[in-house]
Amino acid sequence: MSVRPDAAPAVTVPAPAVATSAAVTDADPCCAAPLPVLGRDVTVPLVTGGEVTYAALDYAASAPALQRVWDDVAAYAPYYGSVHRGAGYLSQLSTDLFENSRGTVHEFLDCRDDDQVVFTRSTTDSLNLLAAALPADCQVFVFETEHHASLLPWRDARVTYLNAPRTHGEAVRTLETALADRDPYGPALVCVTGASNVTGELWPVRELAAAAHAHGARIVLDAAQLAPHHPLSVRELDVDWVAFSGHKLYAPFGSGVLAGRADWLQDAEPYLAGGGASRKVARRTDGGVDVEWHSTAARHEAGSPNVIGVYSIASACKALTEAGFGTLVAREQHLITKVRDGLAEVPEVKVLSLFGDDSPRVGVISFVVEGWNSSHFAAALSAEYGIGVRDGLFCAHPLVRTLLGSDPQDVGECGAPEAEPGERLLNAIRVSFGAGTPDEHVERFVRAVKELVRDGAKWNYRTEDGRCVPAV
Ligand SMILES: Cc1ncc(COP(=O)(O)O)c(C=O)c1O
Structure with missing residues (x-):
């Protein structure tokens, strides 16, 4: 049986009582996320004191739920x-x-x-x-x-x-x-x-x-x-x-x-x-x-x-x-440009690419930082700036190893390799975003990368189960 896309439901679920699913309209359209997501107001503690709104920049792993979906x-x-x-x-x-x-x-x-x-x-x-x-x-x-x-x-x-x-x-x-x-x-x-x-x-x-x-x-x-x-x-x-x-x-x-x-x-x-x-x-x-x-x-x-x-x-x-993919794509390209332009200003950062700078892309960007172990860098982004990214080989070991210039044949288990803070290993950092990302999140990310590279981490980190974590 093929399903008719226009098949009308015999019974409909009532519309939600609270209309929280409308697009955000109370902010500058260039800076507001086109679609509201859950968790957009969640705050997280910083090791250096205080709290900030969590910047979820790991959409490629799992994106937050749309408010409309919820x-x-x-x-x-x-x-x-x-x-x-x-x-x-x-x-x-x-x-x-x-x-x-x-x-x-x-x-x-x-x-x-x-x-x-x-x-x-x-x-x-x-x-x-x-x-x-x-x-x-x-x-x-x-x-x-x-x-x-x-x-x-x-x-x-x-x-x-x-x-x-x-x-x-x-x-x-x-x-x-x-x-x-x-x-x-x-x-x-x-x-x-x-x-x-x-x-x-x-x-x-x-x-x-x-x-x-x-x-x-x-x-x-x-x-x-x-x-x-x-x-x-x-x-x-x-x-x-x-x-x-x-x-x-x-x-x-x-x-x-x-x-x-x-x-x-x-x-x-x-x-x-x-x-x-x-x-x-x-x-x-x-x-x-x-x-x-x-x-x-x-x-x-x-x-x-x-x-x-x-x-x-x-x-x-x-x-x-x-929401319209025309709008969503244009908005995401605006964020991609911000991130790529920001990272390009940091000579120690190398963005990973298979097809080159001009290749069309979505909001997923991986990079390594000269002199940094990626796990350490990702831990500092989280603990000191409230930014959630991913580090590791992203369940694409042969690709990441090819891009990093190491042996592409050695396919191991998912996850980041063992690392000591300060030691550079063959893994990378990935930042990813989408329809729920406000400009502030990517702006904070670019500022954080620049500060960490320039000033170093403000906190001490140690290795626990192969990952860098704040030494608290
Ligand atoms: C390109 C690609 N394919 C497949 C998968 C696997 O998706 P899932 O873990 O939802 O099965 C992922 C997850 O990261 C992915 O990025």
Whole structure:
């Protein structure tokens, strides 16, 4: 069954009583965040004394919930009921909400009419689901620059890891060369990210999709970092599947999405076996059990669905669409320019980039600071300025090691290496932002970087479990 994007709900959830989801209007439009998020007034203590408003600059890991998403979820919560089971009114309402959310996501992604939207737990879950649904003997092509969620699920398939390209053209040529060498009659899949979680740089998805299709391969887009920042059209990009996570799209309630072609998914064994995925189950005379599985998205959604997670994703999709990606992108580019211009004034800072300064990018920027261990620097940003960033290898070890010039083959576990304050190790600092970020946060960040490089940390730090923490 394909879901009609315009399917009207039979039952509607009342609008939130308090209209807190309107865009911020009481500040200079160039400085205000276009969409209010939760936690925007939270204050945190500084080791040096006093408190400041927390500057959440780690959107690439998990973005704060949109106020609108929170309001929608709160308005629905009293009506919460079981999905796809239960004859009661609230079960009917919850089932409608769940299925209409599918339609909203279908529309948000501009999917083809017969594409399926499968709800999962996250991007990682979506890509593992697709990996489990690959036809026999499927060859997989993936750049070494991918996030581990895109790099690792294919380990049982025949995988070709492609070297990091340094231009968009080289990316397309590298893929074409690899595909030209493949078994032309077997199934093949290319997995590529839309926007890097390390450099924020956009990948030439449309061109890679054209190359894949020209060689009879299919392509899945890891849109974990693209979907929150850019309009995304499955039809226009001509990708076969797209995966993303709710918690990076301002909807942190534990759901994700895999959307795209139905055929491989329909032919595969259910990702999880259980209720909801099965249409008919009967005992056989020989004592075994016969199962008829659904051929719809439900085939891969066994168990009780996370209706709040799914509804929150639909709410975020609507909020971003209503705010307008034109406005959101322009505003984010303004913040990117501020950060990049500020960092460019500090000679000790080296910004990591695969495709160069002119590459189009989203609000994700990684860098190292000469003479600093990145964990120490990130700890000082937090403890002395109330700024939350991430340090480490960002679950993209081969890419970060390539960018830092160390051995790209050594893929270890996620997380920052052991470090002593003052010692420079091969890890980096990442700052990331989005629709809820006010100018003040990035301005504070740039000022903090300049002060730390010029004056050093004001506090002492020590290593605890491999991380730098204030010595208090
Ligand atoms: C590009 C990219 N792909 C996949 C993932 C995995 O997302 P999740 O942890 O939500 O499964 C991430 C998370 O950081 C990411 O940045």
